[in-house]
Structure formats: structure tokens, C-alpha cells
Amino acid sequence: MLKILxxxxxxxxxxxxxxxxxxxLSDRFRGLPVIDASKCADGCHACADACPTDAITIEAQxxxxxxxxxxxxxxxxxxxxxxxxxxxxxCGPDYRLAGNTRQSLIVDGAEPVAVHPLEKRLxxxxxxxxxxxQVSAGGCNGCESxxxxxGTLVFDLGRFGIQVVASPRHADGLIVTGPVTENMTLALxxxxxxxxPPKIVIAVGACAISGGPFIDHPEVHNGIDSVVPxxxxxxxxxxxxxxxxxxxxxxxxxxEEERALR
Amino acid sequence: MTTQWLTQWHTLRNGIAVPMHQIPQIPFTDLRQAIIAxxxxxxxxxxxxxxPAGESIELFAVLAADRDGLLEAARAxxxxxxxxxxxxxxxxxxxxxxELGEQWNLIPEGHPWWKPVRFQxxxxxxxxxxxxxxxxxxxxxxxxxxxxEGEEIHEVSVGPVHAGVIEPGHFxxxxxxxxxxxxxxxxxxxxxxxxxxxxxxxxxxTIHHMETLAGxxxxxxxxxxxQALESLSACRPSARALxxxxxxxxxxxxxxxxxxxxxxxxxxxxxxxxxxxxRLRGDFLNITALLCGNRFGRGFIRPGGVGFxxxxxxxxxxxxxxxxxxxxxxxxxxxxxxTGSVQARFEDVGIVSEETARDLGLVGPxxxxxxxxxxxxxxxxxxxxxxxxxxxxxxxxxxxxxxxFLRWLEIERSVQFLRTQLKExxxxxxxxxxxxxxxxxxxxxxxxxxxxxxxxxAMTDAQGRFATYKVVxxxxxxxxxxxxxxxxxxxxxxxxxxxxxNLSYCGHDL
Numbered sequence: 015m016l017k018i019l020x021x022x023x024x025x026x027x028x029x030x031x032x033x034x035x036x037x038x039l040s041d042r043f044r045g046l047p048v049i050d051a052s053k054c055a056d057g058c059h060a061c062a063d064a065c066p067t068d069a070i071t072i073e074a075q076x077x078x079x080x081x082x083x084x085x086x087x088x089x090x091x092x093x094x095x096x097x098x099x100x101x102x103x104x105c106g107p108d109y110r111l112a113g114n115t116r117q118s119l120i121v122d123g124a125e126p127v128a129v130h131p132l133e134k135r136l137x138x139x140x141x142x143x144x145x146x147x148q149v150s151a152g153g154c155n156g157c158e159s160x161x162x163x164x165g166t167l168v169f170d171l172g173r174f175g176i177q178v179v180a181s182p183r184h185a186d187g188l189i190v191t192g193p194v195t196e197n198m199t200l201a202l203x204x205x206x207x208x209x210x211p212p213k214i215v216i217a218v219g220a221c222a223i224s225g226g227p228f229i230d231h232p233e234v235h236n237g238i239d240s241v242v243p244x245x246x247x248x249x250x251x252x253x254x255x256x257x258x259x260x261x262x263x264x265x266x267x268x269x270e271e272e273r274a275l276r
Numbered sequence: 277m278t279t280q281w282l283t284q285w286h287t288l289r290n291g292i293a294v295p296m297h298q299i300p301q302i303p304f305t306d307l308r309q310a311i312i313a314x315x316x317x318x319x320x321x322x323x324x325x326x327x328p329a330g331e332s333i334e335l336f337a338v339l340a341a342d343r344d345g346l347l348e349a350a351r352a353x354x355x356x357x358x359x360x361x362x363x364x365x366x367x368x369x370x371x372x373x374x375e376l377g378e379q380w381n382l383i384p385e386g387h388p389w390w391k392p393v394r395f396q397x398x399x400x401x402x403x404x405x406x407x408x409x410x411x412x413x414x415x416x417x418x419x420x421x422x423x424x425e426g427e428e429i430h431e432v433s434v435g436p437v438h439a440g441v442i443e444p445g446h447f448x449x450x451x452x453x454x455x456x457x458x459x460x461x462x463x464x465x466x467x468x469x470x471x472x473x474x475x476x477x478x479x480x481x482t483i484h485h486m487e488t489l490a491g492x493x494x495x496x497x498x499x500x501x502x503q504a505l506e507s508l509s510a511c512r513p514s515a516r517a518l519x520x521x522x523x524x525x526x527x528x529x530x531x532x533x534x535x536x537x538x539x540x541x542x543x544x545x546x547x548x549x550x551x552x553x554x555r556l557r558g559d560f561l562n563i564t565a566l567l568c569g570n571r572f573g574r575g576f577i578r579p580g581g582v583g584f585x586x587x588x589x590x591x592x593x594x595x596x597x598x599x600x601x602x603x604x605x606x607x608x609x610x611x612x613x614x615t616g617s618v619q620a621r622f623e624d625v626g627i628v629s630e631e632t633a634r635d636l637g638l639v640g641p642x643x644x645x646x647x648x649x650x651x652x653x654x655x656x657x658x659x660x661x662x663x664x665x666x667x668x669x670x671x672x673x674x675x676x677x678x679x680x681f682l683r684w685l686e687i688e689r690s691v692q693f694l695r696t697q698l699k700e701x702x703x704x705x706x707x708x709x710x711x712x713x714x715x716x717x718x719x720x721x722x723x724x725x726x727x728x729x730x731x732x733x734a735m736t737d738a739q740g741r742f743a744t745y746k747v748v749x750x751x752x753x754x755x756x757x758x759x760x761x762x763x764x765x766x767x768x769x770x771x772x773x774x775x776x777x778n779l780s781y782c783g784h785d786l
Contacts, residue, residue, distance in 0.1 A: 017614060025608070044570065091575055155782060179441075181439070
């Protein structure tokens with residue numbers, strides 16, 4: 015017993031002060047793409063060609079072509095940055111990537127993505143207590159691991175009133191990872207049906223949003239929104255735990271836009 | 277006396293490509309005989325798979341002769357769609373044969389456990405090996421499960437969606453009260469069709485597929501792939517790049533082993549170690565992020581070397597964080613070994629005998645915890661491990677305690693390795709250009725991932741594209757080990773048995 019107490023003392027207090035203090039991430043962290051279209055050469059689409067998931071589009075008819083990145087497809091892999099001859103695109107340090115709609119994830123690098131909190135009625139229900147059931151539908155255990163880690167003492171998800179529960183029957187919503195394999199489609203549908211309304215769905219990771227590295231494989235659906243309606247998309251491959259936490263807190267109105275930390 | 281079926285096989289080394297024509301074409305009966313004799317000749321089946329050759333299927337087999345540090349490969353063209361199953365005499369090929377049935381409509385006659393592996397569509401048209409009608413959808417989990425009959429017998433069925441944040445799989449227990457007679461594990465829910473899309477590559481998605489074969493083994497699988505590609509294209513990464521890959525591989529091991537110790541503690545309700553290790557796993561992942569910006573090492577391992585170099589200041593920071601995390605892991609793990617109630621819960625639970633482990637061809641910590649000396653880093657050294665040796669850790673009891681304690685032993689070894697490597701990083705370019713792969717070559721690439729042997733077999737066609745790319749995740753060998761560990765255990769012991777193996781669903785399902 016004394017040994018346990020001594021070790022407890024030695025390990026110290028490790029819970030982060032997020033959201034009151036900004037998290038310290040690796041200086042090499044790859045977040046929201048930063049695009050400087052003024053550097054783009056006419057007719058160049060090296061970044062779009064290099065992208066493994068075709069996340070980058072360049073509208074050719076415009077006089078000043080500017081790449082747009084679909085964060086829902088983006089793997090944050092830097093293949094585009096390496097291909098760009100002029101350094102017009104790279105992944106920046108902003109870890110806040112979540113958005114409510116598929117369209118909101120398509121960025122030109124000018125503004126961060128916005129998350130609108132749930133509507134009033136849902137906010138009253140879920141704002142201070144949200145129970146989620148996790149379903150992995152073809153995830154590689156990257157996103158799953160980074161959701162799991164929210165339960166550790168560093169992030170301590172419970173202090174925000176959010177908890178991952180053992181059954182959809184106990185849950186207010188699903189937090190889904192993976193592109194939805196053919197073999198998990200029924201299980202995901204059944205899990206969704208088992209929730210009692212009102213219910214919400216959160217898609218975590220490039221796979222769950224768009225199919226990610228597996229886009230257009232016949233064995234998968236291109237993301238979960240072909241099976242269940244989605245209220246929040248959290249991009250990344252996998253998203254950093256703080257990206258997930260930031261998205262969740264903004265969804266339940268615990269992190270106002272003006273308070274949101276860079 | 278050497279017989280012909282032994283001498284025909286081509287001997288090759290880990291990560292060294294050879295021209296395709298050197299892989300001998302032998303009669304199937306010889307191939308079969310050599311595979312059956314493999315265990316008694318201190319060989320394991322590392323891979324057994326097929327590829328189309330006209331109307332027929334050509335079988336490739338790779339045997340690992342661990343003690344000699346050698347691999348042996350041969351191929352045989354099957355006439356017709358059936359062959360005599362090798363599983364009754366050599367159980368470790370049981371899943372390989374089922375995979376052959378599922379992918380190529382082959383029927384190994386006399387297979388004792390005949391059912392689909394991943395519930396995927398076959399790679400070629402023809403009558404289904406499992407008797408499903410043409411056009412009938414391949415419904416996952418629909419198979420003949422083994423059943424124990426009797427009035428007091430009951431069946432417990434779990435999954436695919438489990439209580440935790442975990443990948444999907446289906447488990448069926450045949451129970452008498454709390455007593456488990458048999459556990460059957462049925463997977464395939466995570467099948468994303470990766471292997472099939474690798475053919476014709478490498479393409480711009482290939483490395484990303486490798487990094488997501490099993491996301492918690494990003495470095496392991498990406499390393500195996502890069503080693504295969506580099507050897508096929510005669511590209512030589514610098515010693516510095518190899519050392520940095522080794523660093524990332526051991527960091528991956530540290531993070532996962534630490535997480536597993538925490539998860540095991542959590543499952544027996546011993547919260548101090550569970551809490552500390554949950555945090556410490558993240559600390560190791562954050563060290564990997566310090567190297568490449570991603571906690572799982574995405575973007576770090578690249579053909580020709582590594583995607584990111586490190587300077588002295590970064591190395592110093594890595595070492596500082598490593599020492600801090602290691603100190604805390606020591607404290608957290610020590611609590612496990614000092615607490616009687618923890619020992620009582622871990623010991624004599626989920627025993628897999630050395631004989632069973634050998635028969636099933638287990639790899640990695642699951643095998644080493646049964647006393648088997650199997651470690652690719654030692655027996656088939658690759659990359660930096662050709663120059664720096666990490667001694668094998670083994671334990672002999674084969675129970676949950678052995679699998680937990682072995683992780684701790686490996687954590688100590690990995691930290692030692694990281695200390696010396698980071699202090700003496702060789703010079704050289706982080707990444708060199710990797711030319712196109714040579715046509716008509718064959719390469720076996722093994723890496724000791726944190727779960728065990730990762731085996732990639734790559735073959736190029738006349739244009740230097742991948743004709744076939746085979747992936748064998750360690751979990752493919754080891755799931756049967758988990759099933760065996762539950763024999764005659766209490767059903768309530770399943771969580772700790774499962775955590776003590778901590779196998780990959782997506783690595784198995786591909």
C-alpha cells in the first residue's frame with residue numbers, strides 16, 4: 015500500500031489544462047493546410063497530382079488558380095508539400111480541424127474550420143452530459159487508439175461530461191471510425207438503430223469521412239455518411255487527440271469560438 | 277540422407293531480392309512434403325499463398341529456418357482446384373489453406389476446420405470453395421461454428437461490436453457454467469481489400485496503405501515494405517536512415533507494450549498501473565511525433581530512407597523525454613510485479629504450452645512467452661539490427677503473466693537500444709532516391725513488429741510493377757493462440773487473455 019502511495023506521489027499530476035491552456039504539440043505536427051496561392055504557377059497542379067486521396071482540387075477556369083484541400087480526404091501526409099515546386103502549400107500547426115458539414119471541410123487556407131454547436135434543444139440535453147458508443151467500421155486502430163486515449167488521465171474526457179459507454183442502448187450518439195467496410199455495414203446500421211432519439215453521429219478520421227486511403231475500394235463505403243447521418247466530422251489520419259477533443263467540446267458548446275485556442 | 281524434396285528449395289536472406297527464375301518450380305507433392313516436414317526440421321511456415329498462372333494457381337511457400345538465419349522459398353503449380361490438406365500434419369498452415377480457399381477457390385481436402393477467413397469475394401471466378409451459391413452475398417460471420425452439445429452447455433456470443441473502443445471481431449464461447457471448453461474467433465469485419473490493390477504498384481497510395489494495414493504498427497509494416505521495395509530496386513538507404521528506422525520501430529514497441537501493461541492492469545481492476553501506463557503510452561507516441569509530427573510515425577518511414585532527419589538538439593530532447601518516460605514506466609510496472617493480488621490474477625491463466633505454440637507457428641511476444649526463441653531482429657536481422665543486437669527475451673510459463681512480464685523485459689531492452697543508437701547516430705543522408713524496381717524479382721521482407729514477425733513477399737512483373745504483394749501480419753499466426761489459451765479457463769478470464777495477446781483485427785483482415 016505504501017509503495018502504491020509513494021509511486022502515486024512520484025507520478026504526479028498529469029492532467030492537461032486544456033481548454034484553458036493551449037496544448038503543446040510537436041513542432042513537426044501537421045495540421046490545417048496553409049496555402050499561399052500567390053506562389054502558385056499558372057497551370058501547375060503538382061500538389062493535386064501527388065495527393066494520394068485526390069483531396070486537392072484546383073479550379074482551372076479561374077484566372078488565379080488556387081488549390082483547395084478537402085480535409086475530409088486529407089491524410090496530412092505532406093506528399094503535396096514535397097511535390098510543390100514553389101512552397102505554396104504545407105501543413106500548418108493548427109490542430110482544430112473539425113467541421114459540421116462535408117462542405118465546411120473544403121478549405122483554401124484562409125480561415126480555420128468552424129464548428130457550430132448543436133441546436134438548442136440538443137445542447138440542453140447533451141451539453142453537459144454526452145454518452146457515446148464507439149463503432150470501428152474498418153478503422154486501422156489509429157483513430158480508435160486516439161479516441162481511447164481521451165479516457166486517460168491526460169485528457170480526462172469525463173471532466174467534460176463526455177463518456178464512451180459500452181452499449182448503443184446507453185448512448186446518445188455514435189463516434190465512428192473506419193471507411194465502413196462492406197462487412198461492417200449492417201453492424202453499424204444496427205448500432206445506429208439501437209440508439210434512442212434524439213441521437214448524434216460523429217465521424218472520426220479520413221476513413222470515416224471519405225474512405226481515406228481506401229476511397230473507391232469495392233470492399234468499403236466511402237465514409238460513414240452513406241450509411242448514417244453525420245453531425246460532426248473530425249479530419250486527420252488519425253486526428254490528434256486534441257483535434258478530437260476540440261471538435262467534441264465545440265459541438266457540445268463547451269468551447270466558444272472566441273475562446274477556442276490556437 | 278538428403279532427399280530431393282529438401283534440396284530443391286532456394287535459400288535466400290531477409291530483404292535480399294533474387295531473380296524470379298531462381299525460385300524453383302517443384303511438384304506440388306514435394307512442396308507439400310517439405311511443408312509438412314518443416315517443424316521437425318526447425319522451420320516455420322512464414323508465408324503460403326497463391327497467384328494465378330493461366331488457368332491454374334501457382335502456390336508459393338516461404339519457410340523460415342530461424343537457427344540458420346535463412347529463408348527457403350519454392351513454388352508449385354496446382355493442377356485442378358483441389359489438393360490434399362497439409363493442416364492435419366502441419367497445423368500452422370491451417371489459416372493459409374483457408375485463405376487459399378477463399379481467394380482462389382481452392383479446396384484443401386481433409387482440412388479439419390474449413391470455413392472462410394475474411395468473408396471476401398474470391399479473386400477469380402469459379403465455384404465457391406465453401407459451397408456458397410454463385411451470386412449469393414458473402415455474409416460475414418455466416419459459417420458453421422463449432423458447437424459443444426449437451427443439456428448444460430451454453431453458448432456465449434460476443435461481437436462484432438464490443439464494449440470497449442476496439443476493432444470488430446466475433447467470438448463464440450462454448451461454456452459449461454463459467455468453464456470455457458472452446459472459443460472460436462471469426463474475423464473479416466475489417467477487410468478493406470488492401471492486398472488486392474497493391475498489385476500493379478507501387479502507386480501513390482501504396483505507402484499509405486502500408487501505414488494503415490495495422491495503424492498501431494505503422495512503422496513495422498512501412499519498414500517491411502520499404503525494405504522490400506529498396507531491395508527490389510537495388511537502392512541502399514544510409515546507415516543513418518536505417519538507425520532512425522530502428523529507433524522508430526522500438527519506440528512503437530515501447531508505446532504498445534506500455535499500453536498493454538496498462539490495459540492488463542485495467543482489466544484486473546488494478547488502477548494505479550492502468551492510469552500511469554495509459555499516460556505513458558502517449559508519452560512514447562509523442563516522442564515519435566517529435567521525430568515526424570505524427571504520433572503513429574506516419575510519414576517517417578519512406579522508400580530510400582526516412583521522411584524526416586533529426587539534429588543534435590532534437591536527439592537530446594528525444595533522449596530526455598525517453599528517460600523521463602522510462603523512469604515512470606519502471607515505477608508503474610514494478611507495482612505490478614510487487615503486488616500479490618496482481619500476480620495471483622495473472623499467473624496460471626491462459627496457458628499456451630510451448631508445444632502448442634510451436635504447432636500453431638506463433639510469433640512475437642506470444643511465442644517468446646511460451647519459451648520459443650523467435651525474433652526476427654536476431655534470427656533474420658534487418659536494417660540497423662544487422663549491426664546492433666537486441667538480445668531475445670523469453671519466458672517459459674506461457675500464461676498471462678509471461679506475456680505481461682515479457683513485455684516489460686522487452687521494454688528494458690528497447691530502451692537500452694534507443695540510448696545507444698541515439699547517442700551514436702551514424703552520419704549520412706536521411707533519404708536517397710529509390711529507383712524503379714527491377715523486373716521479375718522476388719523478395720521476402722521480414723520485420724519484428726511489436727506483435728511479432730511481419731512478413732511481406734513482393735514479386736515484380738516484366739515491367740517492374742508488383743505482380744503480387746503478399747502481407748502476413750503477426751496476428752494471422754497468433755489468433756489461434758488466443759483461442760487455445762481460453763481452453764478450460766473461466767469465461768471471465770477472456771479479457772485478460774485477450775489483452776495479453778492484443779492482436780490486430782485489421783492486420784488480419786487486410
